[in-house]
Amino acid sequence: xxxxxxxxxxxxxxxxxxxxxxxxxxxxxxxxxxxxxxxxxxxxxxxxxxxxxxxxxxxxxxxxxxxxxxxxxxxxxxxxxxxxxxxxxxxxxxxxxxxxxxxxxxxxxxxxxxxxxxxxxxxxxxxxxxxxxxxxxxxxxxxxxxxxxxxxxxxxxxxxxxxxxxxxxxxxxxxxxxxxxxxxxxxxxxxxxxxxxxxxxxxxxxxxxxxxxxxx
Numbered sequence: 001x002x003x004x005x006x007x008x009x010x011x012x013x014x015x016x017x018x019x020x021x022x023x024x025x026x027x028x029x030x031x032x033x034x035x036x037x038x039x040x041x042x043x044x045x046x047x048x049x050x051x052x053x054x055x056x057x058x059x060x061x062x063x064x065x066x067x068x069x070x071x072x073x074x075x076x077x078x079x080x081x082x083x084x085x086x087x088x089x090x091x092x093x094x095x096x097x098x099x100x101x102x103x104x105x106x107x108x109x110x111x112x113x114x115x116x117x118x119x120x121x122x123x124x125x126x127x128x129x130x131x132x133x134x135x136x137x138x139x140x141x142x143x144x145x146x147x148x149x150x151x152x153x154x155x156x157x158x159x160x161x162x163x164x165x166x167x168x169x170x171x172x173x174x175x176x177x178x179x180x181x182x183x184x185x186x187x188x189x190x191x192x193x194x195x196x197x198x199x200x201x202x203x204x205x206x207x208x209x210x211x212x213x214x215x216x
Contacts, residue, residue, distance in 0.1 A: 005017055011072075153208045
């Protein structure tokens with residue numbers, strides 16, 4: 001497959017790109033300023049694009065087999081402002097339709113996963129204030145994909161409550177809308193195994209038109 005990754009130099013995007021290359025796919029990375037960053041791999045061409053602009057999305061993805069959106073709702077280290085995930089979602093939907101590309105996997109957040117029926121992780125009283133705006137962005141994006149992406153083969157993939165660099169084991173568990181925790185109550189996955197789940201879903205789709213989550 002030819003896979004276009006928006007946010008290819010971020011924590012998730014880099015690992016998704018590496019996993020895609022490991023499996024023999026062609027990868028194009030999309031960033032806002034290619035001159036300011038280094039490609040995560042010599043085999044990946046970085047192109048300039050705006051993931052919140054439908055025309056930019058359409059131009060870049062026109063001949064792709066699948067799209068991964070892995071942009072972060074946080075300002076980057078170079079001081080560029082955080083993109084709106086709502087604007088990003090709507091731009092992807094419009095751009096993909098214009099380009100005639102259907103398959104898209106959206107890297108979402110964990111905060112909208114339920115810890116009890118009808119109660120999301122972000123609704124807990126001890127949910128950190130520092131992440132509340134980001135959590136709301138992720139919830140807004142999920143609503144948009146569920147309500148406005150008719151005709152596209154979309155998947156929204158939530159990580160565990162904690163995601164960090166680590167080891168690639170190739171193992172993970174899946175969930176629907178419920179937060180997954182282990183026997184010690186911990187919800188965790190590495191960036192590396194999250195990327196494995198992304199590529200597994202792209203190669204053998206199991207959650208088209210759905211959100212699902214992964215954790216150990």
